Amino acid sequence: MASGRQSAFSTFGIEAATLAGLTWVMVAGAIVIFVGVAILMTVALRSRGGTLSHRGGMRLILWVGGVVPTIVLFALLVATLPQMRPIRTAPADLRIAVQGEQFWWRVAYRPPGQPELITANEIRVPVGRNVVFALRAGDVLHSFWIPGLAGKMDMVPGRTNTLVVHATRAGRFRGQCAEFCGLSHALMAFDVIAMPPGDFDAWLARQRRAATTTTGEGARLFADYGCGGCHRIAGTAAAGAIGPDLTHIGARPSLGAGTQPMTRAHLVRFITQAPDVKPGARMPAYPHMPARDATRIAAWLEGLR
Numbered sequence: 001m002a003s004g005r006q007s008a009f010s011t012f013g014i015e016a017a018t019l020a021g022l023t024w025v026m027v028a029g030a031i032v033i034f035v036g037v038a039i040l041m042t043v044a045l046r047s048r049g050g051t052l053s054h055r056g057g058m059r060l061i062l063w064v065g066g067v068v069p070t071i072v073l074f075a076l077l078v079a080t081l082p083q084m085r086p087i088r089t090a091p092a093d094l095r096i097a098v099q100g101e102q103f104w105w106r107v108a109y110r111p112p113g114q115p116e117l118i119t120a121n122e123i124r125v126p127v128g129r130n131v132v133f134a135l136r137a138g139d140v141l142h143s144f145w146i147p148g149l150a151g152k153m154d155m156v157p158g159r160t161n162t163l164v165v166h167a168t169r170a171g172r173f174r175g176q177c178a179e180f181c182g183l184s185h186a187l188m189a190f191d192v193i194a195m196p197p198g199d200f201d202a203w204l205a206r207q208r209r210a211a212t213t214t215t216g217e218g219a220r221l222f223a224d225y226g227c228g229g230c231h232r233i234a235g236t237a238a239a240g241a242i243g244p245d246l247t248h249i250g251a252r253p254s255l256g257a258g259t260q261p262m263t264r265a266h267l268v269r270f271i272t273q274a275p276d277v278k279p280g281a282r283m284p285a286y287p288h289m290p291a292r293d294a295t296r297i298a299a300w301l302e303g304l305r
Contacts, residue, residue, distance in 0.1 A: 211234055
């Protein structure tokens with residue numbers, strides 16, 4: 001993205017910075033090789049026939065085609081092997097389990113010695129600390145990719161893949177599913193927020209609290225329309241696990257897995273026309289829901305912070 005929020009060259013993690021540096025080295029090497037070949041071609045075209053003997057030609061092939069490439073490849077191997085060393089982890093490191101759904105992200109924070117905290121469609125990481133991602137898919141193949149933080153990692157049903165990351169600067173970035181997973185593959189993104197460690201710990205503590213507003217007309221309509229059968233909101237009777245956890249949805253910067261701003265108008269449209277907003281999503285449409293009811297539910301959800 002032009003803003004740098006989703007760019008492998010706008011890095012905020014150790015692994016992504018290493019990959020970016022290696023990319024620039026390889027680009028520089030390719031340019032040097034291209035220039036060298038161009039010079040040789042120019043010299044060859046301008047030379048008169050017979051100026052290069054058979055012995056000289058064999059010597060040129062030996063050095064340019066054998067010795068020099070061997071030295072270059074060996075140097076690249078020596079330079080890149082240390083970069084392939086994985087980040088070491090410790091039992092005290094934060095674990096985050098991410099499961100790819102159709103078409104959203106189930107996120108579970110598992111700090112050592114603390115109960116699990118489940119959220120959705122947003123990932124927050126502390127700067128300067130190692131984070132261990134446990135990645136899997138609930139139904140079809142997905143691919144977890146935060147370009148500025150680390151490389152891609154496949155998410156496979158029935159299998160857990162591990163990705164260790166280390167954020168180096170704070171900011172708001174963007175991740176994306178990088179494996180075609182269905183009709184709304186392109187609409188399956190997520191916000192990534194790297195925070196100073198103290199701010200992250202405070203945020204985690206706030207997320208453990210129940211929803212700020214658990215009663216009112218919007219809450220009643222939410223229950224009457226059966227939304228709690230699929231969604232969970234802490235502090236209410238809604239305990240569904242099919243769809244995203246909505247306990248603090250109003251505090252999230254985006255809606256629909258990172259694809260729309262978190263506004264009341266977008267909430268209303270998603271509530272009533274989810275399959276139009278995200279084709280193939282399992283959430284049904286509510287075409288007969290009065291606009292008044294949808295607006296009151298959206299206003300209540302907007303206040304869940």
